[in-house]
Amino acid sequence: MTGTQTARSPLRIHGRDTELSTAHTFMSGLEHRTGGALVCAAGPGLGRTAFLERAVQDFRPGRALLVRATTADGARPHGGVRTLLRAVTGRWPHARPAAGTGQGSERSALLRLLHTAAAGRPLLLCVDDVHLWDPPSRTELGRCAALLRTSQDPVGLLLSVADHRAHDPALAGLPRLRLGPLDGPAAAALLGDLTDGRAAPAVREELARAADGSPRLLGELAAGLTPPQLAGLAPLPRPLADPATLLRACGARPAELPPATRRLLLLAAAAQETHPEGPGADAALVLRAAAAAGLGAPALEPAEAAGLVRTEGERLRFGSAPLRRALYESVPLAERRAAHAHLASASADAAALRLPHLVHRALAGDGPDAGLAGRLAAAARADGPYLSHEERSVALAVAAGRTEDGTDRATRLTEAADHARLAGRPARARELLVPVRALPAALPVRGRAELVHGLLSLRDGPVADAREELLLAAALLGPHDAAAALTARLAATEAAWAMGDAAAYVEALGGERSGVDAPADAPGARPVNAAPGVRGRLPDDYRTGMAAVLSGRLDAGVGPLRRLLARTEQAEDPEVLLRAGVAALVVGDLAAACRVNARALAAARALGRTTLVPQALEHLAYGELRAGRHPRARVHAEEGLRTAHRTGQRNIAAHQHAILALVASVEGDTDALTTHATAATAVAAPHGLVQVATLTGWALARADLGAGRVDEAAARLGPLVRPGPRQGHFAVRMLAVPCYAEAAVQAGAPDAARAAVAEFAVWADLGADPAAPAQLARCRALLAGAGGGRPAAADAYYEEARARHEDTVNDFERARTLLLHGKWLRRRRRPGPARGLLRDALVAFEGCGARAWTEQTRAELRATGDAPAGAEPPAAGRAGPLAELTPQQLRIARCVAEGATNREVALRLSVSPRTVDHHLRNVFAVLGVRSRLELARLVDRAEDSTAAL
Incomplete structure (x- = not known):
């Protein structure tokens, strides 16, 4: 039976923005009397029907009908087209198919019917699962669709087909789009709809991975869980389906x-x-x-x-x-x-298939087989880039299944789990570790299992717990496997860094033995990873340098870290490169940081260490962010976010969200900022990610500052930059001081910023950030000019800041200095010099994509009497009563209409609150309004009228 429907209830579709945009473009053509067709292809369960239902729901300008094809329609020649004719006439009885026989008669009848049904209005006809129809029907439908593109009727055909039938010759030449599997965030959003938000985050992640991007399977999996299982209060069934x-x-x-x-x-x-x-x-x-x-x-x-x-x-x-x-x-x-x-x-007989051959032999048998298990484990550990981490993991897990000895079985399961981790399959890694703790095994084997579990927790779990697991692993491994113990301590320092606990970092780092170098064949040593970086040497320079930096002695740590960077920049192991990249960021060598982290990314991909890819992208994005290259940082962070979701690393994903929030705070994308800040905080709070929380707070504050909300910006940044129990992350505090100083001074509280700027001065002198000296001069200029105190000193500091910016690559920070200097000069009644600085700032902000700061700069230029590109139209071009306002009155009216207070307007336009009050009274008198609400309504109506023109 063929179904027809017109969608009535709201239908939410996740992860299909691009495809929906294509469909909307196609449907908007019907409004302009351009007929045609569009083919939507997707695999089973990927939402073909839901996509067509959404198209019917969204089609407003005319009539829409959805017809679902069935196998019964295709049981006889032309059965599909005839069913379609009946569906159309059943929906619109005034349309009647013309009788006819012979070749092309069905096509002619369908064209005439659609012409009649449209009745001069746009008509959208959706046919779901066209591939189920008989070949003659598909051929006639395809020819009809081709003819619609040149007809005068505003009729559109939106057809769906199974992915494997997307290249049906009957539909050749028609434009098409493809629905792929949902990505992680889209699957999580859909699951939130399906469960009314009752699914715990970890459960959402696991269901999304198991569904492999299939909306239908995601619904089946969610429907099979009890409320306690959805909430994470009861174990999930194994298998899930x-x-x-x-x-x-x-x-x-x-x-x-x-x-x-x-x-x-x-x-x-x-x-x-x-x-x-x-x-x-x-x-x-x-x-x-x-x-x-x-x-x-x-x-x-x-x-x-x-x-x-x-x-x-x-x-x-x-x-x-x-x-x-x-x-x-x-x-x-x-x-x-x-x-x-x-x-x-x-x-x-195939040498290249030795490992698959042994795996198949093991899977074909039953019961323990020590000889086969040993050969299989040895083949899985053999050197050779042609074996992926997943292949090694599978082989070791299968070998463990044929192993009787408890210690050997636990060892092979642990190695299998670590290869699964490196392959980006954390859920599988955790499954493999479950039986290890129940097996009788020696302390080194227990230590290696704790190490793998701690590494998994470090990327997806509370980092304080991960640190304790890793320190326990180091203690268990220390007497038996120095290389693995070193790996555990290094990972514990990463956990301490994420926690924002410098003392814990130094404690974990200082627990190692200086210059440890355990060879792979050392007695009793069994490296956890096949990767050479895990059992490689950690130079004394790294330990000495990072211990000094985290102990507050940056000057003592810079030399060793620079030596380390010089020796390891051309390394081939991604883990070694990632640590070198950290050293480069710590010493402020941003060019080297970007270069080394890009090399780490390439190495991780080349060696198949999938789990390291999002971390390399995160570090690379940080380097670009510090250099002021926000578009590049966004590209890396977006890819890192996708990879982190795909590999189940929520902590890394939270860092990527924080980076994207910082980029959005510069680009002025309020929706993106809210989305990424919310996602980052949702993980940072329960997992103890202090660095993520600090970066997110900085992003929100910088957005406030860009929009002129200086009080809010100062309130957010104060706890992050000052010492105390609620202070920000030790690696971020000083980076945020220039924003805090600007917000505090503009909020009328310069004294609150003086202590932070004094500490920033000490830090800037150490050379850890190329932009810091220029930012310090800018902060001093702001403090000197606060309240009109020392204008000569302020001018001198601004000149110094501008000169120092010439030695850096951070155009965004340079533009902020130019803007602040231009504001200062305009307030000192020097519009000519201010205008030149502001024009340079405008060009720089536009180049950085910093929309909020661009608008600030344009407003400042207008206040100097300049009219930059993109400024508001002259009075003759304004709508209605707004034409009677002066440019300054118009700016104030627009700010008030947006909900700004007089103080906020004054800060945004760099005038006094008394000036705003004076202009606002005149605005009320000219426009004949008596309240701010009436003013907002009048401005909105006038702006709408101007837009319509």
Whole structure:
């Protein structure tokens, strides 16, 4: 039965902004009498139907109808088109299909029917699952869609097809869009809708990962949980969904396939067990195994036609990871073992397939096999870049399953967990660690398990807990594995840094033995990671330099850290490079920091250490941010955020949100600032991320400052820059002082900033920030000019600040100095010199994309009598009564209409509150209004009229 509907209730769709924009552009063309068609392709469960329903809901200018195709429509020639004709006439009885026979008659009838149904108004006809129709119907519909593009009728066809049928020849030439899997934030937002916000954050993250971006599967998973499980108060079921649920959510019906096809699909699914998240199964291996099992290549064709699997080069790829998992787990264990036996036999003679061969042999058997498990573990540990961390993890986990000895089993599970961590699969890593604590194992093995768990907690959990786990791991490993103990202590320093606890950092760093260098083959040593950086040397320079810096002796730490940077800048290990990048940021070498962290990013990608990629992007974004290159920082942080979500690292994601909030505070994007600040705080508070909280507070305060809300900015920044129990992060406090000094002075409280500026002066002299000397001179200029106190000194400090900015690359900070100096000169009744500085500031702010500061600068220029590009139109171009206002009165009226108080207007326009009050009384008299509310309404109406013109 074919369904028709017009959407009535609100329909929220997440993660489809780009696709919806494309559809809205297509639909807006119908308003301008431009007909046409658009094809929407998506895999099963990815929301084709919901997308079409949303299009019907959003189509306002005319009529809209959604028709759902069914397999019954395609059972007879032209059945689909005839069903469509009936649906249209059923919805609009005045339209009647014209009778006719012969080739093209259905097409002609449909065109005439749509012309009649439209009746001169825009008409949107959506057909869902067109691929289910018969070939003649699809051909006629495709030709009809092509003809609509040149017709005079404002009729549009929005068609959906399964992803594997997107290139149907019948629809060739029609524009199309594709709905892919949802990303992490979109899946979390959808889950919030599905559960009314009752799902705990950790549960949301796990469900989103398990759903693999499928909205339908996400709904199935959420529906299968009890309220305590959703709230995180009860353990989640394992597995999260049974095979039948997975198959239903993926739109797969394997029982309808021929037996030979089902057996070949099982071989393909089993072949990918060695690398579940990889690029697909080795097609040649699968076909060799299929031939040995008496199956021919043609047996694959029904599965390809159903969209379950596709051939891409030398790989067989399933429609989704949950689909492959369901097809594998839905068959009895004996059949899975038989499939692995065929695969083991087919890979026996290939040297490049040694590890997969051993994995398949192990999965084909049952019970302990010490010899096979040992060979498999040795192959998984072998050097060679061709093996990914996931492949090593799978092999070690399978080896552990065939291991009887408790210590060896725990060791292999721990190594498997660490490789899963490096592959960006933290949930799998935690699962592998669960049985380790119940196994009898020696202290070194327990220590290595604690180390892996602590590293996982460091990226996704309370960092104070992670620090304690890592210190425990160091204590357990110290007498047995010096390299691993060193790794644990270094990770503990990262936790202390995130906590904002400098003393804890020094304690963890000082606990190591200077110059430790444990070779990989040291007696009793078994490195946790295959990565050489974990068992590499930590020079004394790093320990000495960072201990000095975190103890408040930056001058003593700079030399050792610079030596370290010079020796390690060309290293190839991403972990070594990341530490060198930290050293570069600490000593203020921003060019080296960006260069080294970019190299760390490239190395992490090249070596497949997926878990390090978002951290490298975070450090790279910090370097760009410190250099004032906000657009670059945004690009890196956005990619880092996506990668952090994909790899389950919420703490890293929170740092990326904080960076993006800082960028948004410069770019003036209020919505982005609110979104990122909220997301950062939601993780920072429960996980104890003091650095994230400080950066987020700084971002909000800087946005307040840019908008002229100086009181709010000073209130936010005061606790962050002053010493005390609520102080900000030790690495951020001094960076935020210039903002605080500006806010405090403009808020009329310069004395509150003097102590912070004095401390900033000491820090600036140490050379840890290239922009600090210029910012210090600017702060001193602000303090000297406060209340008109020492104008000559203020001028001299501003000149010094401008001169020092010439030696830095931070254009944003230079522009802020130019703006403040220009404001100061204008207030001193020197509009000529002010105008030149303000023009330079305007150009710099525009180049930085700093919209809020750009508007401030334009307002200052107008106040000097200049009229920069983008200024408000002359009086002749204003609407209605606003034309009677002077430029200054108009500026004040607009500020008041936005809700600003007289004091806020005065600060924003750099005039006195008394001046604002005087102008505002005149504005009321000219416009004939008696309240601020009436003024706001009048300004809004006038602005709307101007926009309409």
